[in-house]
Amino acid sequence: MAVAAENQSQPPQNDLPYVLILKPPTAFSIFGDHFFHSPKFQFLKPFESPLPLPQFLLTHAQSVQAILTSASGSVTADTIRLLPRLGLVVTTSQGINHIDLSECRRRGIAVAGAGTIFSTDCADSAVGLLLDVLRKVSAANRYVKQGLWSTQGNYPLGYKLGGKQVGIVGLGSIGTEVAKRLEAFRCSISYNSRSKKPSVPYTFYPNVVELAVNCDALIICCALTDETHHLIGKEVLSALGKDGVINNIARGPIIDEKELVQCLIKREIRGAGLDVFEHEPDVPVELLALDNVVMSPHNAVCTTESLEELRKTVVGRSLLLK
Amino acid sequence: MAVAAENQSQPPQNDLPYVLILKPPTAFSIFGDHFFHSPKFQFLKPFESPLPLPQFLLTHAQSVQAILTSASGSVTADTIRLLPRLGLVVTTSQGINHIDLSECRRRGIAVAGAGTIFSTDCADSAVGLLLDVLRKVSAANRYVKQGLWSTQGNYPLGYKLGGKQVGIVGLGSIGTEVAKRLEAFRCSISYNSRSKKPSVPYTFYPNVVELAVNCDALIICCALTDETHHLIGKEVLSALGKDGVINNIARGPIIDEKELVQCLIKREIRGAGLDVFEHEPDVPVELLALDNVVMSPHNAVCTTESLEELRKTVVGRSLLLK
Numbered sequence: 001m002a003v004a005a006e007n008q009s010q011p012p013q014n015d016l017p018y019v020l021i022l023k024p025p026t027a028f029s030i031f032g033d034h035f036f037h038s039p040k041f042q043f044l045k046p047f048e049s050p051l052p053l054p055q056f057l058l059t060h061a062q063s064v065q066a067i068l069t070s071a072s073g074s075v076t077a078d079t080i081r082l083l084p085r086l087g088l089v090v091t092t093s094q095g096i097n098h099i100d101l102s103e104c105r106r107r108g109i110a111v112a113g114a115g116t117i118f119s120t121d122c123a124d125s126a127v128g129l130l131l132d133v134l135r136k137v138s139a140a141n142r143y144v145k146q147g148l149w150s151t152q153g154n155y156p157l158g159y160k161l162g163g164k165q166v167g168i169v170g171l172g173s174i175g176t177e178v179a180k181r182l183e184a185f186r187c188s189i190s191y192n193s194r195s196k197k198p199s200v201p202y203t204f205y206p207n208v209v210e211l212a213v214n215c216d217a218l219i220i221c222c223a224l225t226d227e228t229h230h231l232i233g234k235e236v237l238s239a240l241g242k243d244g245v246i247n248n249i250a251r252g253p254i255i256d257e258k259e260l261v262q263c264l265i266k267r268e269i270r271g272a273g274l275d276v277f278e279h280e281p282d283v284p285v286e287l288l289a290l291d292n293v294v295m296s297p298h299n300a301v302c303t304t305e306s307l308e309e310l311r312k313t314v315v316g317r318s319l320l321l322k
Numbered sequence: 323m324a325v326a327a328e329n330q331s332q333p334p335q336n337d338l339p340y341v342l343i344l345k346p347p348t349a350f351s352i353f354g355d356h357f358f359h360s361p362k363f364q365f366l367k368p369f370e371s372p373l374p375l376p377q378f379l380l381t382h383a384q385s386v387q388a389i390l391t392s393a394s395g396s397v398t399a400d401t402i403r404l405l406p407r408l409g410l411v412v413t414t415s416q417g418i419n420h421i422d423l424s425e426c427r428r429r430g431i432a433v434a435g436a437g438t439i440f441s442t443d444c445a446d447s448a449v450g451l452l453l454d455v456l457r458k459v460s461a462a463n464r465y466v467k468q469g470l471w472s473t474q475g476n477y478p479l480g481y482k483l484g485g486k487q488v489g490i491v492g493l494g495s496i497g498t499e500v501a502k503r504l505e506a507f508r509c510s511i512s513y514n515s516r517s518k519k520p521s522v523p524y525t526f527y528p529n530v531v532e533l534a535v536n537c538d539a540l541i542i543c544c545a546l547t548d549e550t551h552h553l554i555g556k557e558v559l560s561a562l563g564k565d566g567v568i569n570n571i572a573r574g575p576i577i578d579e580k581e582l583v584q585c586l587i588k589r590e591i592r593g594a595g596l597d598v599f600e601h602e603p604d605v606p607v608e609l610l611a612l613d614n615v616v617m618s619p620h621n622a623v624c625t626t627e628s629l630e631e632l633r634k635t636v637v638g639r640s641l642l643l644k
Contacts, residue, residue: 120482120484120507120508121482121484124453124457124482124483124484124507125453125457125459127449127453127507128450128453128454128457128459129459131446131447131449131450131453132450132454132459132460132463134625135446135447135450135625137447137450137451137454137459137460137616137618138454138459138460138463138464140617140618140619140621141454141460141616141617141618142460142464143619144605144617144618144619145609145610145611145617146610147610149602149603149605149619150603150604150605153603154619154621155618155619155621157621157624157625157626157629158621158625158626159625159626159627160442160443160446160625160626160627160628161446162442162443162446163627180506181503181506181507183506184502184503184505184506185442185446185503186442280471281471281472281475282472283466283471283472287467288466288467288468288469289467294459294463295462295463295466295467296459296462296463296466296477297462297465297466297471297476297477299462299476299477299479299480302479303456303457303479303480303481303482304479304480304481304482305481305482305485306482307479
């Protein structure tokens with residue numbers, strides 16, 4: 001059985017370039033293996049092999065010309081060093097911090113993310129989560145579905161989105177899309193970013209604590225880097241204050257999750273909308289029972305429609321293999 | 323005890339104008355009786371009296387100069403006829419179809435609704451519900467909170483809002499606010515209304531079936547009238563089709579609820595976001611278990627902030643009593 005499985009994972013005997021799939025992207029579990037299928041390249045799938053990954057990589061070291069991965073599949077220097085013919089790493093995520101970029105640079109390996117395909121979906125999710133937390137959509141839905149409306153009366157009112165001061169941390173492609181949407185809701189937008197952007201009309205705060213002091217809601221849209229790791233800690237959350245709401249659709253470790261959990265339990269902030277977590281897919285158990293916390297399973301980035309767009313992009317990029 | 327209670331409901335002996343509260347508005351249950359308090363008028367509260375309503379009204383017939391009511395407290399011709407000094411009916415709702423307008427007209431009684439105080443909250447809710455249904459926010463939140471993400475993997479992807487054709491039924495103050503918001507999400511807007519509005523750039527369909535045929539989502543924003551009662555029935559829902567979504571933040575009876583329930587159960591449409599129902603606070607039991615249905619307890623209209631604005635308006639209007 002093990003031998004048969006290993007045989008299946010052997011590359012077919014033809015001359016098509018080999019693309020190693022380090023970790024199956026979400027699309028595979030939804031649409032099956034053929035989602036990224038192309039007659040111009042073929043996949044190597046270590047996750048279908050009984051061999052441990054290092055051994056699998058050694059076996060196929062001379063074949064792999066590209067890697068396809070997703071946000072949760074790290075591409076380490078160790079992996080890269082095993083693959084002398086590697087020329088391209090494609091990730092289905094917008095973020096690329098799970099790829100060892102210095103090693104790629106050193107070796108001249110091209111790295112391609114999903115670019116801005118997901119920016120609009122991500123921005124939609126950010127607004128959806130913000131509306132949900134403020135207006136208690138999920139919590140009220142649960143209340144109605146439990147049959148409590150007719151027996152226990154009205155559900156507590158939520159809070160207005162219009163007129164709120166919203167601070168965006170990271171005004172890149174996603175942050176900008178979030179800002180555009182929130183302007184239509186008559187929110188006032190301000191932002192924190194590495195530098196002031198001369199072309200935008202929003203208030204710039206060089207310091208995220210100062211941004212939080214001046215905002216009713218913070219939306220985290222920046223990339224995860226050494227500088228942004230635990231950027232949002234106790235000090236920022238305290239500055240946001242008890243009527244403040246925080247949303248994270250970027251990466252979990254940008255927020256110090258332990259501090260956030262404590263603030264939410266003690267109601268030191270009003271609520272949170274979280275698509276990402278420090279130890280996904282595990283989420284802090286303390287959050288499970290909190291009505292002022294709305295969570296999604298790291299899917300802000302993606303819809304059925306954007307995934308189809310991604311498919312075209314990945315197939316297109318992989319076609320560039322020599 | 324009954325006597326004591328009746329004594330409590332006797333109007334205080336002073337010359338302030340009397341405002342009859344037919345049914346306590348939501349604000350009363352949230353903020354207490356003093357929410358609409360003013361030194362310029364006083365309230366009569368039949369719901370605190372042991373007397374049946376008609377008898378209570380007869381007792382105080384000569385005192386009542388105004389009625390304060392809410393969406394669920396009908397002001398019938400019978401009630402109005404019992405009150406010869408009635409000069410003003412104020413409702414905390416935007417809709418005024420629960421007030422007998424012909425009787426008010428005949429008697430020259432002024433009728434005041436909440437105007438556009440709630441339009442933006444209502445529009446925010448409409449967008450929130452649409453995002454929730456398409457992107458599965460509440461359902462995914464439930465999935466994460468049940469601890470299923472780490473044990474059962476990714477939650478099924480939702481659908482993109484951007485690029486969707488959204489049809490607005492009733493382009494009044496709420497419908498217009500909904501349209502403005504959805505433009506920021508890059509939706510294409512069309513509408514059905516009693517007549518074409520020359521000043522708006524959206525496509526007009528004189529027939530709601532035709533609108534549904536050409537839309538991915540319908541948002542019901544019109545007033546409930548004899549003409550709009552069950553306006554949305556089997557024909558419109560079939561025209562919307564299996565990828566279509568419907569949202570109702572207007573009034574329950576505009577949709578034929580039995581037909582809607584059947585369409586949702588049979589997945590003849592993709593999903594629904596419902597703030598209002600035909601027999602509130604009862605909701606069809608068939609909807610309770612459906613993940614593609616998001617419900618809120620008729621609170622789209624209202625937030626803590628808008629209620630405060632309402633308070634100022636009601637107090638202000640009641641001050642006009644002679």
